[in-house]
Amino acid sequence: MTIIDAIKIAFRSIYANRLRSLLTALGMIIGVASVIALIAIGQGTQQGVKQEIMGLGSNLIFIQPGSSTDQSTGSKGGRGSSTTLVLSDVDAIMDAEIDGLYGASGQINFPAQAIGGGNNDRVDVVAVDAEYAYVRDLNMEYGSFISDNDVTRKAMNIVLGHAIADSLFPTGDPIGENVRINLGSRFGFNFRVIGVLSESGGQNVQDASVYIPIPSLMNRLRFLKNPTGGTTIQQISIKIDENVDEVVIKSELEDVLMMEHAVLEPDFIINSQNDLVSAASAVSKTLSILLGSIAGISLIVGGIGVMNIMLVSVTERTREIGIRRAVGALSKDIRLQFISEALVVTIGAGIIGVIVGLTIAIVINGRVIAGQQMITVIELWSVLVAFGVSSIVGLISGSYPAHRASMLDPIVALRSD
Structure with missing residues (x-):
């Protein structure tokens, strides 16, 4: 057969x-x-x-609080569980003039409800400084991003992510409109829209975020204050030259912050985009x-x-x-x-x-x-x-x-x- x-x-x-x-x-x-x-x-x-x-920007290094050892228990805090980073750390990093480091920006994130144009939506509020747009490669569709003047004046200005602008103001130009940000049931603040980001596409979180100057809220919310009196931040984003050695940059950043914090062991975590991707x-x-x-x-x-x-x-x-x-x-x-x-x-x-x-x-x-x-x-x-x-x-x-x-x-x- x-x-x-x-x-x-x-x-x-x-x-x-x-x-x-x-x-x-x-x-x-x-x-x-x-x-x-x-x-x-x-x-x-x-x-x-x-x-x-990778949609967060290009050639980035992120610094977050964490891995601080509790001397009484010997335990370590997880990423973001401590309050070791303050706004002045950003200035210390820039003052160090590290080769291949182009910019640094601090940020604070809050989940909140945004109300505007007769609509409302859940948003991620990102309190930032004026360098944030440059460091994170943000592009504007309308208006402008937060400026040094906005930060200095503690202006109640806000920049909307593309998806949030479409959600709150689907039929009109949101520039100049008012948006109220409710942080839970106790805190609510009114902001004026000065810009809308270009659509990033995909699942990038910036489309569903809104951006405000850090000083606009830090004097109104006590929990932003570090025990030392500085403004607590959740992350520092750093833009570096694509040709520099990430390991060298991270080592220099670690030295700067350990000296700034006066600690013998890092009370922060440093990761590059490549680390996060891996x-x-x-x-x-x-x-x-x-x-x-x-x-x-x-x-x-x-x-x-x-x-x-x-x-x-x-x-x-x-x-x-x-x-x-x-x-x-x-x-x-x-x-x-x-x-x-x-x-x-x-x-x-x-x-x-x-x-x-x-x-x-x-x-x-x-x-x-x-x-x-x-x-x-x-x-x-x-x-x-x-x-x-x-x-x-x-x-x-x-x-x-x-x-x-x-x-x-x-x-x-x-x-x-």
Whole structure:
């Protein structure tokens, strides 16, 4: 018996048992589709996080409070859990005149409710200085960003992210309009719109943020005051030359701030964009592997289903096997016949699974699900792996039933009802 003959017989057998064959293939279809779709989601998440981090600006280093050791307990504060950074640290960094350092800007973030134009929306309030737009590469669509004069005068001016401007003022130019920022139920302040940022696109947080001068609120909110009397900030963003050694810059920044804070161990954390991308990529890769592994289990389950059905098929077709052996079919012919049937089912299921998985990945790409915009990235290797594994599982699953069928005694098989 040739392979072509075995495949023809396999198709006839599958057609004769269409429903059972479909149910057998269903597990493999779901498994292959799951592997492709979940890996696409995992890869998309990785790319989305990377784009969001790189969308913060270019050639950036971030300094945040944290890792301060409590002398009484020996414990360390997590990132952002302490109040070790103050606004004067920004001046100390700039006064150090570090080679390759172009600018530094401090910031404070608050979740708040913005009300304007008869509408309201949840926003991230970012209190900044005048250098922030330069350091973070912000572009204006309308008006201007916060200036040195705004900071000096403690002006109640505000710059809107593109999405917030569209939400509050969908039909008109917001420049000169009033926006009220409510920080919980106790604090509320009125600001005048002086600018709107250009749309950044993707999932960049700047579209959903509003920007105000740091001094506009620091005298009104006591919790912004550090125990030493300085203004507590949550992050310092630093713009550096793309050709400088990040390690050297970070070392010099550490020396400056440790001297400024008069400490022997850093009470702050320094990370570059590349550090953040590497950390996020490691987490996303782990997520992709986990999702792919979970989906891969369904392939194994599908393979067990194929083996089970093939064993049932061998039992049901015992007499047929006996007749084939009686008319001259060899053991290897019977083995080839049943392996061919298993492969036809699993390869067909693999092809359908690939189509379903790709369709799912394409359909959900860019859609908002549970408040989160989905990004999917289809990788050729994930398609090849899913299809290849399904075929191998099919071959393995069909081997034992095929071997069992080939070992049947022709005389005993012919006596079977």
